[in-house]
Amino acid sequence: MGVEWHKLIGDEAQFSIEHRLLNIVLIFGFIIAVWSGVTNYLLDLDSVLVLTCIISGVIMAGLYYLSFVRKKYAVSVFLLISAVFIITPVSWILNGGVSGSIPFYIILFSSVAATVFSGFKRIVVIAYFVIISSVLLFLEYKYPFIIVGYSSNVERYIDIFIGLATILIANTVVFVIILKHYNKEHERAKKYLAQSQEAQESLLYFSYHDALTGLYNRTYFEKEVTDFGHQRESGIGVFAIDIDRLKFINDTLGHEQGDATLVYAAKVLRASFDENSTIARIGGDEFAIIVRGVTRNGMEAMYKRIHDNLQTENKKSVEIAIPLAMSIGYAYSIGIDKSKRDLLREADNKMYREKLYRKAGTEGSIIQTVKNMLSARDYDTGVHGNRLQNLIASFAIAAGIPGSAIADIQLFAEFHDVGEIGIPDRILHKPGPLAQEERAQIQRHCEIGYRIAQASSDLLPIADWILKHHEWWNGEGYPLGIKGETIPLECRIVAIADAYDAMVSDRPYRKGISHEAASEELKRCAGTQFDPALVRIFATIKGCNLD
Incomplete structure (x- = not known):
């Protein structure tokens, strides 16, 4: 498994590009310091120089910890500059001066500094390297004895070769990584600009378009x-x-x-x-x-x-x-x-x-529109309503509904399921068993019908009955869960007549059952779904003995 350098450099979300570049410099500074210490030791150079390299490596490691782990960017930069300012002249003197490998490292340090820093800081750092190099050259020229030389030309050329090779490799690797990160930042900037342009175009689009229909606003x-x-x-x-x-x-x-x-x-x-x-x-x-x-x-x-x-x-x-x-x-x-x-x-x-x-004509009448819709959507619904009206008349009178109110209960019989126009056909006419969510949608037709009736002056008197026509005598109906005589009498009457007609009538998916079988089913559900007293009255007018 290769080293995941991007993890050593830092996550883009937590570190700025300048901070990540600093981490790169510190990592390679540590590697170069260790490498220089090892080569100087193998070349049997001055022990002070080897110690200087080791100290440089420790400093780079410490600065990396401060920068990467503690995230102290400004402090790390300040300490790095201070360390380089001290190490450069010492290394120059202890490592052969202009004839050694230090000038190559100065080239690397100045290049890196030019990349990491910007503005006035860049000018200051580059000026320092120019000045310190000039001063060291002058001192070496005037006082050559201060320079610690090599014991032999072989050592000198080996050190120069190692320094040159190290700097070439390090320079290449550092700048490849730097350019890679700059390219990533450039691509990110291009992506951001593209997203920004898309956002502007989207904003312009919605400033002139209706979000729902897509038309102009x-x-x-x-x-x-x-x-x-x-x-x-x-x-x-x-x-x-x-x-x-x-x-x-x-x-x-x-x-x-x-x-x-x-x-x-x-x-x-x-x-x-x-x-x-x-x-x-x-x-x-x-x-x-x-x-x-x-x-x-x-x-x-x-x-x-x-x-x-x-x-x-x-x-x-x-x-x-x-x-x-x-x-x-x-x-x-x-x-x-x-x-x-x-x-x-x-x-x-x-x-x-x-x-x-249009409002004045029949086309504008809500009740006429609803009747047309019920017939167009399901022919059997309209026929069922007509049969129910005929069945209700004698039953309602026998149940105690005054003759003057028969028209209202017949209207209720015709429109009790008006809310079904708000239920999708795929659910309303599903041949198989309904899922729980589908059953919940079916049960909404009572509330939908109630709102439709409230919106029509013609249906307003029966709106409350439409809401409650699926309530059960034992309280297990819907949508309110009321029971007994708290359910309007009209709802209890229509519930029995509606169930009877649904059982004896042929449907596309089944044949109707016999009058006797339907009467037995009403008897079985008396006291749970239906008002038992009304079931007996209904049986009487239909000529059945339910005892």
């Missing part, structure tokens, strides 16, 4: 309005579009379904306009489109295209529970005969007039 639309207000174009049009019943969808089916409706609306609008049109979501349920270079007939064709795409997509949609409906208005201008605000106001006014008309 109001900020961009207002900018476009201002821009085209200063241009003279042959023909320009503006569409104002509002999503119908979005508040109703949010309040009853939840904001997740409301968001799905908005995304679906954006899909329809993209399919209705070309790429030169500016499509923007400018409010919660409001969209606006700017169309350039268009004729009045072209605007009418686009209006029709939106409605055609809407009908086509609604027929095949599985993404939204309630069919998408839009109120649409548009305004058209040639040149600048109308101001931009007038054009927008005209489109808005037309859109609101269409919305008011």
Whole structure:
């Protein structure tokens, strides 16, 4: 296993590049000091020189500990400079002066210093090496006797060779590592710049786009309005579009379904306009489109295209529970005969007039919309509701419901499962057993139906019954877990009639059971799921003996 040098140098997250370079210098300083001490000893040079090398190695090891372990960068740098300032002249004198290996080490030290330090510190350190080298050369020239020489030329040349080879190798290794780390820093900087540019582009994108639909937002639309207000174009049009019943969808089916409706609306609008049109979501349920270079007939064709795409997509949609409906208005201008605000106001006014008309008609009625949805989604649900209304009438009267209230309980019988429009088909019509999460979603239909009923003046009187129609006599029902006579009488009546009709009617996945078998099942569940007194009344009107 090789030495993992990067661990000796320091982690990038904890050490700056300058600090890691210092660690590199200290490691190689220690290696060179030990190597020089060994070679000087083998060459039988002055023992003081060998001791100096050993002391240098100890100093480098201590500084490395201070730098790497204690993370004292500034202190380590100061002590390193001080040590080099002392060791250099001593080694020069004890190791043959200019004729020895020390000049090579000075070249290495000055190169490393130029790399590690910057600014004024670099100038000071390099100036020191220039000055100290000049002074030592002068002293050696004037007083050559102060230099400790070699015992022979062989020793001298061996020392010079070892020093030169050591410096060449050390210089190469140090600078390769330094360049490697600089390259890594450079790549990291490039990556950071790329990420920064991506972040800026993302920020710019979301400053002009709606995060949910991906269309332009109001900020961009207002900018476009201002821009085209200063241009003279042959023909320009503006569409104002509002999503119908979005508040109703949010309040009853939840904001997740409301968001799905908005995304679906954006899909329809993209399919209705070309790429030169500016499509923007400018409010919660409001969209606006700017169309350039268009004729009045072209605007009418686009209006029709939106409605055609809407009908086509609604027929095949599985993404939204309630069919998408839009109120649409548009305004058209040639040149600048109308101001931009007038054009927008005209489109808005037309859109609101269409919305008011749609609300006044049957298409705008929530109860009519829900009836259409129940029938379109599951034919048997509508037929079951009709059968249940007929079954309820005589049962309700026998149970003590006054004749004046029969219409309400029949309405309840028809719409008691209205909340199922908020349950995905894959769960609602799953042929096999339901998973726990799927069962929990099914049980939500009571609360969804309650919110739908509260949003409709037609269904508001039966909203509480819709919420509680799956409560059990023994308190083990849902969603509230109430029991006994705290469950509304109407809910207890419909629960029995609903269960009976579900058992005797044929379904796509099974045949209905006999009247007698269904009556026996009601008897078995009396006192747990159903009100036992009402079960006996129901048996009486159906001609059964449950005793």
